[in-house]
Structures are given as structure tokens and as C-alpha cells.
């Protein structure tokens with residue numbers, strides 16, 4: 001099976017120059033890129049344009065979470081940038097997610113719109129501290145169900161939950177999985193981690209990978225090694 005473009009490289013850099021230095025070395029036929037809060041806040045829509053000029057498809061990872069009107073308008077504005085994928089927090093609720101979907105429709109663009117379930121940095125104790133009594137797996141399943149009900153295209157989850165979600169949702173429901181760590185990599189602040197190979201076996205649609213690539217001495221080699229590992 002071809003795993004081309006399953007990897008989404010998280011460009012978690014402080015400025016556009018650093019992000020573009022890596023992005024310009026990446027082959028857009030082999031991966032996609034993600035722009036998150038730090039980089040977008042520092043660099044803005046021009047950076048998205050520059051990535052598009054390099055041929056990249058961009059996941060704009062701003063995780064909107066607000067009242068429905070505000071979230072809807074934010075999604076409309078984000079969609080107008082021509083991004084491939086954008087997201088909200090599922091815990092914003094069904095009305096917020098429906099408003100997000102309507103905002104995307106108003107933009108006239110058709111990016112994938114997905115919702116974050118439980119952050120991959122969160123473990124069972126962290127969830128309990130928020131007052132959530134369900135297990136992590138139950139909470140992910142619950143929020144994924146709400147996401148589907150609201151008409152979104154998929155969720156962000158850990159690949160630890162991917163097999164369970166695959167059994168409950170259609171094949172076209174996107175499972176976007178950060179918290180990907182090669183076997184010998186540092187966990188950093190992630191809790192629910194899975195190796196790239198296992199994530200795909202569990203049914204993940206896309207693997208979001210940041211520091212194992214961006215903090216490597218040779219980021220391109222790190223990406224190529226991961227790509228070779230999942231192609232094998």
C-alpha cells in the first residue's frame with residue numbers, strides 16, 4: 001500500500017524564515033505541512049501563501065474554540081486562505097462545530113474540517129483534573145461521535161484510539177494523529193504516543209510529526225527514515 005503524503009510535518013518554528021528553510025527542502029509529493037499557533041501568529045497569511053507557492057498542501061492547526069458565531073467566522077476566514085485542512089476543538093460543542101462547517105461553506109473553498117478530541121499530551125489524570133469522569137478512550141469516542149453528528153470530516157486523536165474509532169466510523173472519516181514517535185525518540189510533552197508504523201496499522205489517515213523531524217540534526221534525513229520505515 002502507498003503511504004505517500006500520509007505524513008504531515010509540523011512546522012513548529014518561531015518565524016517564517018525557519019519554516020520556509022525546511023519546507024523548501026521537502027517534496028510536496030511526499031508529505032504535507034502543518035502550521036500551528038506559534039508560526040501563524042508570528043507570520044500570518046503570507047506564510048500560507050509562501051508554502052502554497054512551494055507546492056505544499058497546508059493543515060492550518062489553529063484549533064478554534066469559541067462561541068459559534070466567532071468560530072464560524074474564523075473558519076470562514078481560514079478557509080479563504082486555501083488551506084487543505086483546518087480544525088476546531090470538539091469540546092466547543094455541536095452548535096460550534098456546525099457553525100464552523102457553515103463558515104467553511106460560505107468561503108466557497110472545500111478544506112477538510114476536523115475536530116480535536118482529547119489532546120495527545122493529556123493522560124487519564126489530566127482528563128480527570130478537568131472534571132471529566134470518562135476514560136480517555138471513552139471521551140475520544142464521545143467527542144468523535146459529536147464531530148460526526150455535526151457533519152465534520154474527521155478528528156484529531158492519538159493513534160492509540162485509531163483502531164477503536166476505525167471500527168465505529170466510515171473509512172472516509174479522517175483520523176489525524178499527532179503524538180507520533182519513532183521507537184527511540186524523546187516523548188517531549190506527549191503522553192499518548194504511537195510509532196509511525198503502528199499508527200498506520202491502527203488505521204490512522206495522517207501522521208502529524210514535528211520534533212522528531214524538526215529537532216533532528218538532519219531533519220530531511222529524519223523524515224526520509226520515517227518514510228522508509230512506513231513504506232517497508
Ligand SMILES: O=c1ccn([C@@H]2O[C@H](COP(=O)(O)O)[C@@H](O)[C@H]2O)c(=O)[nH]1
Nearest residue numbers: 010036118119120178179208209210211
Ligand atoms: O492533540 C494534539 C493536537 C495537536 N498537536 C500538534 O501536533 C504537533 C505535534 O508535534 P510533535 O513535535 O511531534 O509532538 C504539534 O504542532 C502540536 O501542536 C498535538 O501534538 N496533539
